Amino acid sequence: MNPEVCDTLRHYLLDALRQHGDTQDMTDSDSLFLSGRLDSFSMMNLILFLESRFQLSFSDLEFDVEKVDSLDAIAALVQAKS
Amino acid sequence: MSTVAAAHPAPVGRPAQGDPVRRWLGVEQSPRVVAFAQTHTGRACLYALAFIATLPLLSVWAAALSVAAAWAATQFADQRVRILLAASWGLTLFEAVRDDNDFAEKIGYVVEQEHWTQLSAETLAVGALLVLMAGLWLAMQFVIRHPACLLARRPFVCMLGAEAALLVLSAPQVDHGLLRVLVWSLLVVFTPFVWFFPLAIADLRGRAADPPAMQLAVQRPFWSHYYLPFGKGTAYLRKHYSALPREQAITQIKGVKLLLWANVLLLISQALTWFFSDYLTLPRLIHAIDAFVAGQPLPIATGWAVLIYGSFRYALQIAIWAHLFIGLARMTGYRLPRGSWRPLESRTLMEYFNRFHFYFKEILVDLFFIPTFFKVFKQHPRLRMFTATFMAAGVGNALWHFMADIQLIAVDGLWSAVSSFSSYLFYSFVLAVGVGLSQVRASMGYRPSSTLAGRIYAFLFVWSFVVLLRVFSDGTRDHSFEQRLQFLLSLFGLPTGIPL
DSSP: OOHHHHHHHHHHHHHHHHHTTOOSOOOTTOOSTTTTSSOHHHHHHHHHHHHHHHOOOOOTTTOOGGGGSSHHHHHHHHHHHO | OOOOOOSOOOOOSSOOOSSHHHHHHTGGGOHHHHHHHTSHHHHHHHHHHHHHHHTTTSOHHHHHHHHHHHHHHHHTGGGHHHHHHHHHHHHHHHHHHSTTOHHHHHHHHHHHHTTOOSSOHHHHHHHHHHHHHHHHHHHHHHHHHOTTSHHHHOHHHHHHHHHHHHHHHTSTTTOOTHHHHHHHHHHHHHGGGGGTHHHHHHHHHSTTOOOHHHHHHTSSOTTOOSSSOTTOSHHHHHHTBOOSHHHHHHHHHHHHHHHHHHHHHHHHHHHHIIIIIIISOOOOHHHHHHHHHTTOOOOHHHHHHHHHHHHHHHHHHHHHHHHHHHHHHHHTTBOOOOSSOOGGGOOSHHHHHHHHTHHHHHHHIIIIIHHHHTTSOTTOHHHHHHHHHHIIIIIIHHHHHHHHTTHHHHHHOHHHHHHTTHHHHHHHHHHHHHHHHHHHHHHTTOOOOOSHHHHHHHHHHHHHHHHHHHTTOSSOOSSOHHHHHHHHHHHTTOOOOSOO
């Protein structure tokens, strides 16, 4: 996994968590959306970020929250699509 | 379709520290209590408490059936699907034969119009539910065999299409007599499932889908017989199921706590009703508008008190019912986030929309926000976010409330039903614009201040918005948009100017 990508994603996700008043630690495999730490609007902001920063493209039919539920999952998605 | 939870803190495994109240509130973190909750005696105590806590909110039979089903589903985990299926549809059918039930009442309007007395509205409701159950089953089998069909790809659109077709077929201009009664009965029982069934189809499309029996079991599950999927669909439930005994015990303790909290809120609501309605004789909002329309307006201060109290009372009602439903779901082993999560702490309109009625927001996000978000204005992020939010908070919100009162089309006709909905349409529009702008600001990096002054300002801003809009969103159709607008203007001492 590209460490630069992981750092960028980690920075973004930690910032999103802080905005939600969540100051707990986050490991790379922690569930973010399914666990309830972040909400659906945060997920859409994440999608916007992934689209603009990594030129990813999503469609509603194939979209699954599990694909973006943790830093590991997002990093794998970025790697697979880039 | 997505499955997303609210921003609720996840449970932690360490014992609660600090004062006795804090320890009591964090009782599920005590290893001794969790161990006890896994014993037969502990489980008996938990379910007895759940039953007692459910009694003030449900009929004795519904409470007994719900708590017994929750117990059985966790006690006999290998039979969980069958138990959920029997309990959910058993309760649906049981409620359909009771006097004054929602289905029979709505069917009754057309039965009366058609002077059809051979079958009672209750019998028609039960028959229509059985037909619907078979129809949903067949639809799922069809989707499994034809995963690329329109129903599999666009389940919500198909459900809305079916709703519209039934509505047309049940119009008095189209048919009369028994046929109209039968079609109308089917429409009435079909309507709530428009908000449930697309989640089942979306799950069936996935690789790890639950079987159709499980999908059917959570169509209006026994823990929340309502128009909204509290707990969403099987995909969400699967991810929130506590399978291990320790996890399940913690979930059940949290379920009992939530049910008890619903009772505390109920007591607060009753105390407020006694104080404001009985002691101070403060009228309901609808009666305050009645008095205004009759030319006998209440003093301005009283009008404001009515509006603020009415808004707070509504927030309490939403929280009480949400806690009941989620409490029962937790007793069934599903570690679901709360349905209402400290709405008074909302710092933005977007946060309010998320916290106030979480599962309502979730279904609107799944069925309106996400499909819009992935389709429109991909090159214009702010417009894209605003449009998607508007579709959820505005269009979806209005459609859900309009369909919940579908009987008004039979009673008053389509045009009257739509025109009497104008004030709620206005409410949905303003709410959607407010939440949409709040969402766009958040996506642009705006962060609400966390200072005390900032929090007070945010509270006043969010709740002023909510309270003012309450004039248009109280759910009744008794007053026109103009009358409500004049009432609101009168609260500011402004000349209303519009003839009533």
